[in-house]
Amino acid sequence: MAAWLLSRVLSGRSGGLLPWSRVCCRERCRMAPSVLPALQDKPRKASDLPRVRVWEMLYRMLVQGYYNRLHELQLYEKQLYGPIYWSGMKSVSVNTAELLEELLRKDEKFPSRGDMSLWTEYRDMRGLGYGPFTEEGERWYKLRAVLNKRMLHPRDSAQYDGVINAVVTDFIKRIKRLRLCSPTGDRVVDISNDLYLFSLEGIASILFETRLGCLEKEIPAGTQEFINSIAQMFSNSMAVVITPKWSRSLLPFWGRYIAGWEGIFSFAKTLIDKKMEDIQKRLDNNQDVEGEYLTYLLSNTQMSSKDVYASVTELLLAGVDTTSNTLTWVLYQLSRNPETQNRLYEEVSSLVPADRIPSAAEVTAMPFLRAVIKETLRMYPVVPMNARIITEKPISVGGYQFPKKTGFTFCHYAISHDENTFPEPYRFKPERWLRDGRQRPNAFGSIPFGYGVRGCVGRRIAELEMYLVLFQLIHHFEVKPDPTTGELKSINRTVLVPDKQLDLHFVDR
Numbered sequence: 129m130a131a132w133l134l135s136r137v138l139s140g141r142s143g144g145l146l147p148w149s150r151v152c153c154r155e156r157c158r159m160a161p162s163v164l165p166a167l168q169d170k171p172r173k174a175s176d177l178p179r180v181r182v183w184e185m186l187y188r189m190l191v192q193g194y195y196n197r198l199h200e201l202q203l204y205e206k207q208l209y210g211p212i213y214w215s216g217m218k219s220v221s222v223n224t225a226e227l228l229e230e231l232l233r234k235d236e237k238f239p240s241r242g243d244m245s246l247w248t249e250y251r252d253m254r255g256l257g258y259g260p261f262t263e264e265g266e267r268w269y270k271l272r273a274v275l276n277k278r279m280l281h282p283r284d285s286a287q288y289d290g291v292i293n294a295v296v297t298d299f300i301k302r303i304k305r306l307r308l309c310s311p312t313g314d315r316v317v318d319i320s321n322d323l324y325l326f327s328l329e330g331i332a333s334i335l336f337e338t339r340l341g342c343l344e345k346e347i348p349a350g351t352q353e354f355i356n357s358i359a360q361m362f363s364n365s366m367a368v369v370i371t372p373k374w375s376r377s378l379l380p381f382w383g384r385y386i387a388g389w390e391g392i393f394s395f396a397k398t399l400i401d402k403k404m405e406d407i408q409k410r411l412d413n414n415q416d417v418e419g420e421y422l423t424y425l426l427s428n429t430q431m432s433s434k435d436v437y438a439s440v441t442e443l444l445l446a447g448v449d450t451t452s453n454t455l456t457w458v459l460y461q462l463s464r465n466p467e468t469q470n471r472l473y474e475e476v477s478s479l480v481p482a483d484r485i486p487s488a489a490e491v492t493a494m495p496f497l498r499a500v501i502k503e504t505l506r507m508y509p510v511v512p513m514n515a516r517i518i519t520e521k522p523i524s525v526g527g528y529q530f531p532k533k534t535g536f537t538f539c540h541y542a543i544s545h546d547e548n549t550f551p552e553p554y555r556f557k558p559e560r561w562l563r564d565g566r567q568r569p570n571a572f573g574s575i576p577f578g579y580g581v582r583g584c585v586g587r588r589i590a591e592l593e594m595y596l597v598l599f600q601l602i603h604h605f606e607v608k609p610d611p612t613t614g615e616l617k618s619i620n621r622t623v624l625v626p627d628k629q630l631d632l633h634f635v636d637r
């Protein structure tokens with residue numbers, strides 16, 4: 129997602145070559161945040177807003193080192209330009225909860241995040257379909273109508289608790305196995321890697337209705353190839369974005385990128401075709417066709433098999449790194465905040481006995497568990513920026529009039545670290561989300577799953593996976609930091625990831 133966003137950021141930025149210092153000084157005076165309400169009284173021209181030039185963007189990324197810290201660049205630019213500013217000719221950065229709310233409440237019937245060619249080019253070459261992430265307009269709307277069912281509502285996702293719990297149980301066994309390999313008998317090295325395998329196994333078991341074996345001692349060869357293909361596609365996407373098309377036959381990136389997609393689609397197709405055969409056999413034998421998400425999609429007359437291949441693949445890709453990185457950050461923060469971890473342990477152990485695996489209803493009724501996930505996603509919004517293009521009509525935001533086809537970049541990271549909305553924004557304080565009479569923060573201050581009809585379709589599944597696995601982890605183990613890890617910083621690599629490996633100790637309770 130970051131590569132796609134970067135491509136938008138770069139393509140949307142252009143402009144003259146005014147000296148940087150002059151621009152900054154002049155524009156900072158013009159757009160100090162406190163001035164904004166006064167400006168809202170009468171409509172202002174969008175051209176009055178400060179503008180970040182392409183060369184400034186490049187300078188900051190390449191010279192100042194913001195290349196993989198674009199989320200931190202949001203904080204820096206907010207200081208320079210205030211809450212709203214042009215990022216090139218066609219895109220406007222929105223950098224406060226209030227402005228974000230104003231804009232999103234005016235979003236269109238078929239919201240668009242903009243150019244998706246990074247993900248669609250390969251499909252166009254091979255005549256493959258689009259899924260919810262890449263499709264647009266009325267076709268997207270119809271696709272989402274089918275995909276939302278059995279997934280979007282908490283009641284729908286709750287039916288997957290058995291499937292997810294089976295994966296969680298295997299994950300706990302894996303942790304117990306792995307820690308035995310360490311000299312202390314309780315250390316697991318590079319936990320993000322195992323959380324990735326957990327998330328892939330979890331989402332695949334829902335989407336393909338089969339187990340991939342990611343948590344086994346020896347990962348099956350086909351599954352390992354699939355994992356490698358995903359990594360290959362993602363790791364080459366940034367290079368594909370920043371190198372010109374004419375260089376594709378000269379440089380290795382495009383070929384590797386395409387090979388990654390080939391591996392992903394071919395693995396998904398094999399599993400989906402196998403399910404189709406199973407369903408057909410049952411129908412031929414007059415047996416009932418029972419199943420979950422994939423069976424539902426395959427038996428839905430609104431979906432062609434091309435739609436199913438594309439949608440399942442996109443759901444899978446969107447559902448792995450997001451969930452696994454959030455879980456990495458959760459464990460990192462809990463290991464460094466023992467009091468918070470104790471409070472969580474008290475909640476989980478008092479509400480469900482140790483020898484019982486909890487249901488979806490039970491974990492979703494645990495306020496502190498939910499608050500821990502919410503606070504983690506506030507501090508580390510795994511998708512740190514997002515976008516919309518308002519295509520249909522002109523729009524006014526913050527008192528400024530923008531023509532139709534204006535693109536907006538949402539600075540989620542800076543917004544969720546705004547101390548006006550979240551006092552002590554760099555402290556991990558899950559209690560700020562509790563409904564115990566305290567004033568709750570502005571809801572648009574942290575919207576990690578996006579907003580509205582185009583918001584994350586997998587939100588409830590992701591939350592359920594994270595609640596169920598966190599429940600069992602905290603029930604079984606006290607999670608402690610490894611002294612060699614030290615402080616982790618976030619970097620922007622497709623999603624917000626730690627800048628180094630996280631080793632943790634899992635001590636029996």
Ligand code: HEM
Nearest residue numbers: 260261446447450451511576577578579582583584586590
């Ligand atoms: C911690 C976990 C997750 C986070 C933080 C997250 C976040 C997001 C965000 C911010 C968006 C963009 C929403 C918008 O533009 O308003 C999105 C879209 C999407 N997410 Fe997630 N996501 C997560 C997990 C998942 C999972 C598990 C799945 C699959 C089951 C999934 C599937 C999708 C899809 C398909 C889209 C595109 C929706 C569309 O354009 O209609 N996500 N997600």
